[in-house]
Amino acid sequence: MNQTQNELNNLYRRYMLRARQRDQAAVCAFFRLADPVFHQFACIPYFRSLLGKEETYSIAAETAMEFLLYHPVENTHQDLPRLLKHRIRCDLINLAHKKERRDRMTRQPAVPQDRIDDETEDADESGLLPADPRKEPENLLLQKETVRLVHASLPRLKEQEQDIIRRFYFRNQGVAGIAREMHLSENRVSVEKRRALQHLKAIFNELRLQEP
Structure with a gap:
């Protein structure tokens, strides 16, 4: 990681640790940092067409809350912003695939x-x-x-x-x-x-x- 990435990673880790001590200000600060990521996913045409822009944003935020509270932070060498993006991407893809399967079944029921x-x-x-x-x-x-x-x-x-x-x-x-x-x-x-x-x-x- 370069210096900017390292600073962002340290902020993620600091806010995650403080949030787990019920520091509401740290939760808000974390979400301000992550908000551009939510918007980035919400603007991807694939997710927007299947899930809707608002729903995609909401799912990304829910995944981020789970990440904030439960993702292990003991390993200081983790790239936390990258891991959060990966987690959000996986959750969105899983939900989008389920939506596609439901749509296919509505048109022509079949066993995947x-x-x-x-x-x-x-x-x-x-x-x-x-x-x-x-x-x-x-x-x-x-x-x-x-x-x-x-x-x-x-x-x-x-x-x-x-x-x-x-x-x-x-x-x-x-x-x-x-x-x-x-x-x-x-x-x-x-x-x-x-x-x-x-x-x-x-x-x-x-x-x-x-x-x-």
Whole structure:
């Protein structure tokens, strides 16, 4: 880093340390320093077209607040401004990709390739998915009749199971994303998802038997 970058890095570190001691002035000073970065991302056409300028700015600011309060600062050789930009960029890209996937599903529902491995893990055990989802990406949970059964069955699942099923099958989130947002381990999410699918299968059978 050159002298100017080093001075900026030291300011970042100083404000981050003081903010963690509940120094409100340090929080404000940090955000004044970072504000041009938020505007820079908000003006990028890709993010602006998918998320909107104000939403992009808001997401960048939220990421910066998390960075301010929780990013480790013990290593004095870190380039904190660069790391903050990288964190913001990653969060925005993830959200933009989710928005693109939702838009594609609205036009033509399909199972994205990056979720196929997650789904094949439960295919044989649950009996809810086709034997070879790679050949049949429109799996049963996305078929009209099964979606109707899912909606009818969800209230009979535990609250956490309902949340995971909704996120996985209707919001198009993968295990890693669900784990991050629900503050659970990926293994825990996989276990809960498998259990929820088993419960759904049993409920489906009940509902089908009750139908005329």
